[in-house]
Amino acid sequence: EEIRIKIKSMFKHAYDSYFYNAFPLGNLKPLSCRGGKFELSRIKMLTLIDSLDTLYILNNHTEFVRGIERLREFDVINEGFFRQDENVSVFETNIRALGGLIGAHFLADEGLDVNINDIWEYDNILLKLMIDLGDRLLPAFNTPTGIPYGTVNLIHGVPAGETKIASLAGAGSLSLEMEVLSRLTGNGVYGRVGRKSVEGLWRRRNAETGLVGKHVDVSTGHWVESVSGIGSNSDSFFEYLLKYSILFPEHSGFWIMFQDVWSGVEEHVKVGVWYGDVDMARGNKGGSRTRFESLASFLPGLQVLLGELGEASKSLNAFYAVRSKYNFLPERFDYEAWDVEGGGGQHPLRPEIYESAYLLGRALKTINPLEDAIRDIDKYTRTPCGFASIENVVTKKLADDMPSYFLSETLKYLYLAFDDDNKIHDKGAGWIFTTEAHPIKWLP
Numbered sequence: 001e002e003i004r005i006k007i008k009s010m011f012k013h014a015y016d017s018y019f020y021n022a023f024p025l026g027n028l029k030p031l032s033c034r035g036g037k038f039e040l041s042r043i044k045m046l047t048l049i050d051s052l053d054t055l056y057i058l059n060n061h062t063e064f065v066r067g068i069e070r071l072r073e074f075d076v077i078n079e080g081f082f083r084q085d086e087n088v089s090v091f092e093t094n095i096r097a098l099g100g101l102i103g104a105h106f107l108a109d110e111g112l113d114v115n116i117n118d119i120w121e122y123d124n125i126l127l128k129l130m131i132d133l134g135d136r137l138l139p140a141f142n143t144p145t146g147i148p149y150g151t152v153n154l155i156h157g158v159p160a161g162e163t164k165i166a167s168l169a170g171a172g173s174l175s176l177e178m179e180v181l182s183r184l185t186g187n188g189v190y191g192r193v194g195r196k197s198v199e200g201l202w203r204r205r206n207a208e209t210g211l212v213g214k215h216v217d218v219s220t221g222h223w224v225e226s227v228s229g230i231g232s233n234s235d236s237f238f239e240y241l242l243k244y245s246i247l248f249p250e251h252s253g254f255w256i257m258f259q260d261v262w263s264g265v266e267e268h269v270k271v272g273v274w275y276g277d278v279d280m281a282r283g284n285k286g287g288s289r290t291r292f293e294s295l296a297s298f299l300p301g302l303q304v305l306l307g308e309l310g311e312a313s314k315s316l317n318a319f320y321a322v323r324s325k326y327n328f329l330p331e332r333f334d335y336e337a338w339d340v341e342g343g344g345g346q347h348p349l350r351p352e353i354y355e356s357a358y359l360l361g362r363a364l365k366t367i368n369p370l371e372d373a374i375r376d377i378d379k380y381t382r383t384p385c386g387f388a389s390i391e392n393v394v395t396k397k398l399a400d401d402m403p404s405y406f407l408s409e410t411l412k413y414l415y416l417a418f419d420d421d422n423k424i425h426d427k428g429a430g431w432i433f434t435t436e437a438h439p440i441k442w443l444p
């Protein structure tokens with residue numbers, strides 16, 4: 001109970017600080033105590049949208065309702081919440097904003113243990129905002145391959161001269177939110193474009209190794225970066241293939257696609273417990289880069305979903321050894337030199353290692369020792385107005401940024417790891433978390 005209270009108070013500090021210093025801007029700058037915009041999705045109230053379902057899960061139902069009402073007000077004043085003349089990353093906007101609205105909608109609509117409708121009448125306002133946003137993302141998918149552009153302007157569509165190069169994770173991690181939006185609205189278009197983009201990427205895997213590259217040209221479908229790996233620019237592509245196949249087994253193609261590419265990763269990328277980047281045609285026979293990226297620590301969580309608990313424990317232990325060296329995972333770590341890779345010492349408050357620890361802890365019915373992680377976050381990253389990313393894990397120098405996923409993911413997973421009775425765990429209810437930790441479930 002003590003630790004849950006601690007995490008709630010950390011969340012409150014982060015959330016209140018955002019409100020006092022940054023709202024209605026998207027992000028908080030926790031060193032200069034002011035608001036800013038998240039460079040890749042410069043939309044208003046982004047941190048609020050990303051935080052809504054965490055508020056509910058941490059039992060702050062009053063603020064959850066107040067937050068939704070704040071979105072409604074802006075929707076009225078702005079004549080359309082997302083009528084904002086901003087070029088945004090399709091991926092970041094999908095996972096943070098669309099996913100945030102979806103998670104909050106599920107909880108407002110049916111709730112977990114508390115039915116919000118006892119204190120306030122939910123009228124599907126979030127669904128209205130989702131449709132507004134989903135429609136504004138759609139122009140990005142209009143390419144010869146179905147693989148979407150990385151950026152779209154929320155009013156004018158794809159900007160003139162926009163790069164045709166998209167990342168694997170960026171183009172291939174839109175399927176869950178888009179499918180849920182289709183099922184919520186009865187309009188199949190969102191789900192179709194989401195599926196088509198994944199299939200477009202999968203079809204272009206290497207015929208020998210099954211591996212996919214990290215960057216692709218959306219008009220020709222040619223890989224422009226043939227490096228293959230599970231970390232940066234790739235991670236959630238694999239996560240979404242698996243989660244989609246679990247949540248929507250009626251689309252059996254997703255399990256087949258997952259097996260195709262994941263068996264390639266297991267055979268041609270993995271070396272011991274590490275998955276360093278390789279060339280997609282040669283795999284690790286052509287050598288691999290001895291680099292572990294913090295983003296890749298979603299891996300034990302994925303192994304848990306696959307039922308590979310032994311493998312999950314091994315990889316989590318390896319990643320924990322890196323974390324223990326610096327109290328935090330650096331962005332890039334050379335596991336041969338056993339040192340931060342030059343220039344890769346940042347730690348932007350990422351959740352992946354805690355997410356994996358949470359999932360493995362649930363599967364093994366133990367609580368992973370996350371107290372030290374919570375203590376370190378509080379000790380090194382708390383500032384008078386929020387929590388700050390770390391510029392360098394060695395010196396612990398801070399950076400003026402509190403990413404919205406710190407509230408939507410990092411603190412949520414840490415809390416849930418210690419909240420055994422939370423209804424979100426109920427097996428029968430079938431909740432699954434998106435890559436931004438927004439809870440979703442199957443719908444007909």
Ligand code: DMJ
Nearest residue numbers: 236350351352405435436
């Ligand atoms: C989040 O936005 C998501 O987890 C995404 O998949 C990766 N980057 C951040 C967290 O690290």
